[in-house]
Amino acid sequence: MIKVLVVDDHPVVRDGLTSMFAQDPAFEVVGEAANGEEAVRRTRALKPDVVLMDLRMPGTDGLAATRELADTAHVLVLTTYDNDADVVAAIEAGATGYLLKDAPRDELVRAVKATARGEAVLAPAAAALLMKRVRTEAVPVLSPRELEVLKCVAAGATNRDVAKSLFITEATVKSHLLNIYAKLEVSDRAAAVTEAFHRGLLVPKISP
Template sequence: MTSPGPSPVRILLCDDHAVVRAGLLALLGSAPDIEVVGEAGSGEEAVAMAAKLAPDVVLMDLQLGPGIDGVEATRRIAASNADAAHDVHVLVLTTYDTDADITRAIEAGATGYLLKAERPEELFTAIHSAAQGRTALSAPVATRVMDRMRGAGRPSLTERETDILGQLARGLGNREIARALFISEATVKTHLGRIYAKLGVDTRAGAVAVAKETRLLP
């Protein structure tokens, strides 16, 4: 008997334009390893549906009309992961690529930042990366992050901080990192605080993004 393949990545769409959601629904429907489990037209609706449906990835637009924007929705979804058994990753999908937008989204907890001009194949790849907790950035976004970090200088991390950052990039949680490095979770949290401060970020995804763009990680 043939064993079943891996489960498809479960997606929640959040965009205030019904036509855009319909287009994304049709596009993602062509990928056999991706399943759209819900659609949200506002930030508040996305937060509520993410809590109810526990998708693997939320495709989040930044500008959502009345109510909270995509950054605040991302922040609330990321914060809820602390008390959830299943992490919901947010992949921003937008037309906005300013430094301010990118920084706000990453600091809010977005796992990735993709532009709507990307090819479908790039979107599919980014979705799978985000589902595994890996950072996914459009090339123009990655360039902006890199240019910003070049201007700020290359941060210096200790050997232990680099080890922890490497485990972070693999998508491991604090408990898993502690086990892998034979240290306590409290020690992991202390080092993460120092890493965030040195890299000028507030989130795990932000730390990994900056570290990759500044070549702190191989």
């Protein structure tokens, strides 16, 4: 069972999300928070598998809370804002994923399950914004570090395995993966590996 903490300053939103996950036996909502400070405190006390984090909240906002929790929790940003500054800021803060509140229920459920596994998740709109930003900044190929991360993923490594292998944090792995998705114009790790082979960035091993 995946334990979820719902963070949003609007009670109606919290109630809706809590009710939705309560109806699914795969999830347990262990708590709620109305701001970033409360989110940090309750995450440390309740140890959820996934923190559903709103960005804009009074007091300590979602970005600040995500930054504090990046190395101790899987944070899935769930927001109405889809501008590139927010997307990049959330990723740099250490969010595992970024999803919009108008996402269909099934997409949200899949995203939370993927986040619980430590897999990077990116809404199509957010991916498009990152892609546009990458193109604007004229970064056409993967950096050496991003290629190392992708090689590990292609070999079947989890985010934790990649972090241990490259001596970086899981939050850094997630950030690299989201950058890779944007550069390769894909939305998940399997598609990233496939596209990398297609572009010749990865070369299949030939058995003797």
